Amino acid sequence: MPNTTLKSHHHGNLREALISSGIELLEEGGVTALTLRKCAARAGVSHAAPAHHFEGLQGLIRAITNRGMSMFATAMQDKIDAADNSPFPRLYAMCEGYLSFFIEHQALSNLMFNQKSELMTKSTKGRSTNTAFNILVSTCAPFKHGPLGPQATEYAVWSLIQGFSHLSVMGQISCEPNRLQVNFSDLLSMLNLQVAQ
Amino acid sequence: MPNTTLKSHHHGNLREALISSGIELLEEGGVTALTLRKCAARAGVSHAAPAHHFEGLQGLIRAITNRGMSMFATAMQDKIDAADNSPFPRLYAMCEGYLSFFIEHQALSNLMFNQKSELMTKSTKGRSTNTAFNILVSTCAPFKHGPLGPQATEYAVWSLIQGFSHLSVMGQISCEPNRLQVNFSDLLSMLNLQVAQ
DNA sequence: TTTCTATCTTTACACTGTCAAGTTTGGTCA
DNA sequence: TGACCAAACTTGACAGTGTAAAGATAGAAA
Numbered sequence: 022m023p024n025t026t027l028k029s030h031h032h033g034n035l036r037e038a039l040i041s042s043g044i045e046l047l048e049e050g051g052v053t054a055l056t057l058r059k060c061a062a063r064a065g066v067s068h069a070a071p072a073h074h075f076e077g078l079q080g081l082i083r084a085i086t087n088r089g090m091s092m093f094a095t096a097m098q099d100k101i102d103a104a105d106n107s108p109f110p111r112l113y114a115m116c117e118g119y120l121s122f123f124i125e126h127q128a129l130s131n132l133m134f135n136q137k138s139e140l141m142t143k144s145t146k147g148r149s150t151n152t153a154f155n156i157l158v159s160t161c162a163p164f165k166h167g168p169l170g171p172q173a174t175e176y177a178v179w180s181l182i183q184g185f186s187h188l189s190v191m192g193q194i195s196c197e198p199n200r201l202q203v204n205f206s207d208l209l210s211m212l213n214l215q216v217a218q
Numbered sequence: 219m220p221n222t223t224l225k226s227h228h229h230g231n232l233r234e235a236l237i238s239s240g241i242e243l244l245e246e247g248g249v250t251a252l253t254l255r256k257c258a259a260r261a262g263v264s265h266a267a268p269a270h271h272f273e274g275l276q277g278l279i280r281a282i283t284n285r286g287m288s289m290f291a292t293a294m295q296d297k298i299d300a301a302d303n304s305p306f307p308r309l310y311a312m313c314e315g316y317l318s319f320f321i322e323h324q325a326l327s328n329l330m331f332n333q334k335s336e337l338m339t340k341s342t343k344g345r346s347t348n349t350a351f352n353i354l355v356s357t358c359a360p361f362k363h364g365p366l367g368p369q370a371t372e373y374a375v376w377s378l379i380q381g382f383s384h385l386s387v388m389g390q391i392s393c394e395p396n397r398l399q400v401n402f403s404d405l406l407s408m409l410n411l412q413v414a415q
Numbered sequence: 416t417t418t419c420t421a422t423c424t425t426t427a428c429a430c431t432g433t434c435a436a437g438t439t440t441g442g443t444c445a
Numbered sequence: 446t447g448a449c450c451a452a453a454c455t456t457g458a459c460a461g462t463g464t465a466a467a468g469a470t471a472g473a474a475a
Contacts, residue, residue, distance in 0.1 A: 031422055031471065057463065067424050069464080074422095078463065135328065137389050167408075169400055176382070176391055177405040181374070184381030192334050194373055203366055208374040211364075211410050228440060228453055254432065264455045266433080271453095275432065417475080424469070431462070438455065445448085 036074040036084075038064040043085045047128040055132075057081065082132065089126070089133045094153040096122045101160065108163035108216045115160045116182045116205055123186040130190070134183070165217045177212055233271040233281075235261040240282045244325040252329075254278060279329065286323070286330045291350040293319045298357065305360035305413045312357045313379045313402055320383040327387070331380070362414045374409055378402075 032038065042063035046054045057078050058068040075081040100118035104110040123130045161174045185205050188194040194203075229235065239260035243251045254275050255265040272278040297315035301307040320327045358371045382402050385391040391400075 035422085056461085058461075066422095068462095069425080070423055072464070131332065134384070134388065135332070167404075169404055173400050173404050173408065176400050177378070177408045180381035180385060180391075180405060181378050182381070183385055184377035184379070185373070187331070187384065188377060188380055191331065194377075203370050203373050207364075207366055207370050208377060211370065211374045212408050213410055232453080253430085255430080263453095265431095266456080267454055269433075419472100419474075421472090422470080424467100426465105426467080428465085429463095432460095434457105434459085436456085436458105438453100440453075441451095443448105443450080445446105 032064065032066055032070075035064060035066060035070060039071055039074060039081065040084050040088050043081055044088065044129060047085070047132065048126065051128045052132060055082075055085075055128075083136070085129070086133045086136050089129045090153055092126070093122050093130070093133070094156055097153065097156050101156070108160075109214075111160050112164075112178070112214075113206060113209065115156060116178070116209060119182045120186045120189065120205060123190050127190050130186075134187070163216055165215045174214070178209075181208060181212065229261070229263055229267075232261060232263060232267065236268055236271060236278065237281050237285050240278055241285065241326060244282070244329065245323065248325045249329060252279075252282075252325075280333070282326070283330045283333050286326050287350055289323070290319050290327070290330070291353055294350065294353050298353070305357075306411075308357050309361075309375070309411075310403060310406065312353060313375070313406060316379045317383045317386065317402060320387050324387050327383075331384070360413055362412045371411070375406070378405060378409065 039060045042060040043055055045063065046056070046059055057071050060081065061068045061070050064070075071081060075084060097115050097118035100114040100121070101111050104114035157175055157179055158171070161171060161178055164174055166174055182205065185194065185208060236257045239257040240252055242260065243253070243256055254268050257278065258265045258267050261267075268278060272281060294312050294315035297311040297318070298308050301311035354372055354376055355368070358368060358375055361371055363371055379402065382391065382405060
């Protein structure tokens with residue numbers, strides 16, 4: 022019978038603990054606070070222990086990115102599930118989840134979307150459902166597509182919400198004294214989207 | 219008479235030299251290669267010399283960001299000036315300059331747009347012309363605006379090109395085997411923009 | 416019991432940002 | 446002219462960092 026309170030030489034679940042510690046450090050102190058040694062200390066192991074579970078700091082960052090993408094997909098799906106079951110409300114809900122995640126997890130989302138590897142795109146390969154990219158694709162599917170097919174719709178929505186979220190978090194987009202404040206829904210409605218049929 | 223070849227205790231123009239060295243390091247080795255000590259070495263001074271010109275590494279990064287924003291504005295303006303003098307060609311040209319800058323200066327643009335401070339937004343204050351934000355505003359001005367005024371147009375275009383550029387550089391948006399490749403102009407044309415009057 | 420292997424620790428090293436103190440330089444002022 | 450001074454730069458030091466190598470431990474396997 023496993024006893025987690027017993028102090029053992031083996032941690033038992035160090036890999037996941039290190040990822041959790043890393044995300045905690047990210048949320049508390051930003052990207053500069055994310056350190057292999059601090060993760061190790063927070064998980065209660067020596068500073069060199071992480072090397073046996075990740076390929077250096079970059080490996081930990083990749084693992085954190087994967088965990089973050091899972092959180093990200095869940096955040097969007099939850100918003101979609103809570104919305105009316107029709108194309109436009111679902112699309113708005115997805116974007117709301119996208120933006121909310123960026124705002125609530127600034128350092129994490131920043132880390133995730135500054136990785137060159139896979140991220141959303143490659144997730145279509147494994148046929149694993151509920152990934153962020155699949156959510157985007159299925160949410161855009163009900164709309165009328167132009168001659169370029171659904172990809173143009175997906176990329177337009179994705180670019181728009183990605184840019185808006187990023188610029189919002191970075192403090193570039195904000196309300197100014199003499200101008201009305203613009204919500205994302207205002208921008209989304211500028212896209213020429215129409216429900217198919 | 220100033221002699222720049224004479225080896226002197228005073229560098230003469232160390233601040234600008236450090237910024238240039240920093241940008242070089244960025245382009246050569248990415249953000250991890252940007253180091254105060256390496257900048258100092260490349261500029262031919264001791265490792266602690268930069269401290270007299272910038273408030274630490276963050277200060278150097280801010281200075282590099284400012285220089286980068288100037289390059290960025292120039293890149294966009296050059297494309298605009300080379301385009302036909304009518305609203306749509308100018309808008310496309312601006313976006314082409316935006317995307318090109320991201321592709322040609324990946325690490326630099328990444329650094330710039332991950333700064334929370336000022337950047338484009340605040341540049342309207344100083345009334346300094348030709349800043350990136352002013353270019354965006356004036357390029358969007360000829361188009362018909364909705365009830366929210368020009369800000370909605372500006373933010374829609376900005377979010378779209380920012381998101382597309384970012385996702386392109388990060389390798390998220392690309393051509394896939396069974397799908398047509400989508401250019402940014404395809405996405406931009408999905409915005410409901412019409413020339414005023 | 417003995418052995419083995421994954422897991423973690425210890426030790427060491429090069430590199431980083433930053434601080435404090437010392438040194439040089441070019442100009443200023445009496 | 447000559448003393449002085451402030452800015453510019455150097456030197457030396459220190460705590461953190463990632464990473465590699467070698468050692469120690471424990472749990473399972475034989």
